[in-house]
Amino acid sequence: MLLLVGLAACSDTIAPEEAATPADIVVTPSRMRASVEALAHDSMCGRPAGTAYERQAAAYIADAFAQAGLAPGGTDGYLQPVSIGQRETQPSTDLCTYEQVVASQNVVGVLAGTGTRAGRWVVVGAHYDHVGWRESNGLTQVFNGADDNASGTAVVMEIARLLGAWLEAHPEAAAERRSIMFHAYGAEEIGLLGSQQYAFTPTVTGDSLYAMLNLDMVGRLRDGTLTVSGASTSPAWMDLLTASRPDGVEFLFSDDGINRSDQWSFISLWGTPALHFFTGLHADYHTPADDPPLLNYAGMTEVAQLALRVLWDLATRPDAM
Numbered sequence: 185m186l187l188l189v190g191l192a193a194c195s196d197t198i199a200p201e202e203a204a205t206p207a208d209i210v211v212t213p214s215r216m217r218a219s220v221e222a223l224a225h226d227s228m229c230g231r232p233a234g235t236a237y238e239r240q241a242a243a244y245i246a247d248a249f250a251q252a253g254l255a256p257g258g259t260d261g262y263l264q265p266v267s268i269g270q271r272e273t274q275p276s277t278d279l280c281t282y283e284q285v286v287a288s289q290n291v292v293g294v295l296a297g298t299g300t301r302a303g304r305w306v307v308v309g310a311h312y313d314h315v316g317w318r319e320s321n322g323l324t325q326v327f328n329g330a331d332d333n334a335s336g337t338a339v340v341m342e343i344a345r346l347l348g349a350w351l352e353a354h355p356e357a358a359a360e361r362r363s364i365m366f367h368a369y370g371a372e373e374i375g376l377l378g379s380q381q382y383a384f385t386p387t388v389t390g391d392s393l394y395a396m397l398n399l400d401m402v403g404r405l406r407d408g409t410l411t412v413s414g415a416s417t418s419p420a421w422m423d424l425l426t427a428s429r430p431d432g433v434e435f436l437f438s439d440d441g442i443n444r445s446d447q448w449s450f451i452s453l454w455g456t457p458a459l460h461f462f463t464g465l466h467a468d469y470h471t472p473a474d475d476p477p478l479l480n481y482a483g484m485t486e487v488a489q490l491a492l493r494v495l496w497d498l499a500t501r502p503d504a505m
Contacts, residue, residue: 200346201353206496207428209346211488213481219248219338220403221476223312224330229280231329232316233288233371234268237280241312245291245368248341253348254293257365257387264290266381268371277324280317288313288370290378292387293344295351297363297499304362304394306498307456308343308491309379310336311372311400311446315470325472330479332469335403336461337368339488346492362394362499369446372400379446383453395498395505396458397491398447404463405483410490411436411462414447418457418505425459428493430486457505459494461487 203209222228222244229237246262258264266288274282291312296302314329328334344366351357365388369378386393395418402410412435415421425435442448447458463483468474498505 200349203350206347206350207493209350209492211342211346211485211492213485215345216338216342216484216488217476217481219341220330220334220479223334223337224328224476226279226326226328228328230316230327231312231314232274233313233374233377234271234285235316236283238288238313238370242289242291242368242370245312245337245341249291249293249344249366252293252345253352254295254344254366257292257294258290259387262291262293264292264382264387266290266370266378268374268377271374274316275319277317277319279324280326288378290370290382291368292382293366295348295364297361298358299360301360301362303392305365305388305392306362306394306495307365307367307396307450308340308495309367309369309396309398309446310340311369311378312337313370313373313378315373327470327472328475330474330476331403331466332401332474333372334476335401335479335484336399339399339402339484339491340366340368342488343492343495347495358500360500364495364499372446376446376449379449383449390454393450393454393456396447396450396456397494398445398458398460399487399491400445400460400462402461402463402487403479403484404466405480405486406464408432409434409436410487411438411464413439413442413460413462414451414458417451420503420505421457421459424494424497428490428497430489433486433490461491463487
């Protein structure tokens with residue numbers, strides 16, 4: 185019986201190469217879970233900005249972008265350096281070693297557009313750094329940041345993989361399509377520095393930025409309610425979101441704290457229409473308890489499905505935002 189149920193579930197899944205459009209692809213949680221477990225492992229020591237652990241995470245994401253078929257979009261391959269200056273040191277322990285440096289990095293991958301729309305850019309991003317570790321009574325406490333924000337990073341990596349695979353299988357699709365950049369920001373936890381670096385020194389002209397999606401803390405979907413910030417930045421967002429909403433997901437629209445995550449760097453500097461998807465705060469936020477087993481991976485698939493649909497609409501819609 186279990187085998188038959190499993191086969192039935194597999195038969196209902198639409199793989200990238202089988203989908204008529206990317207909006208038809210069925211997202212599954214397995215790769216996202218693996219990405220979260222890799223990024224939020226104790227050995228990553230909480231990925232604090234400017235450390236070897238953050239650089240290790242950046243290399244992991246850059247490799248995923250390359251495997252997805254994304255072209256390098258940074259100033260040094262997939263990377264864009266981010267200056268962070270001198271930072272307060274953390275104690276070296278038996279598990280985590282602090283190395284004082286003054287730079288972080290963004291990871292940028294590109295899917296080039298086609299036709300007359302190729303010169304406009306849609307950005308989908310998430311920060312991948314977290315707050316590091318602490319020592320208490322001789323023990324290392326790692327703040328793994330599974331929800332904040334390995335969850336959003338894993339979603340960005342997965343939709344990059346799915347969209348890259350679909351476009352490889354359908355090279356003739358969408359003769360008029362905007363270019364897409366996938367961003368993973370460093371140094372968000374110390375002041376949105378990664379996204380600010382990109383906004384102030386973009387690798388394309390700032391006025392060519394068409395829209396931006398930010399995924400920050402999307403791993404704890406509860407009661408199907410997803411908070412959406414930034415809908416006020418364009419009159420087009422409400423209809424687009426309504427058309428893209430997965431069954432079982434309800435939106436809570438709120439611009440409270442809209443300046444507290446990476447979408448703000450694009451809204452404030454360039455006036456870019458931008459959304460932030462967010463599944464809400466919880467008691468484990470910025471504590472050592474924010475670990476991979478506590479995430480709602482089925483809920484993450486709903487968020488990823490939504491983001492993929494919105495992203496494809498943004499890339500192909502004929503209208504201005």
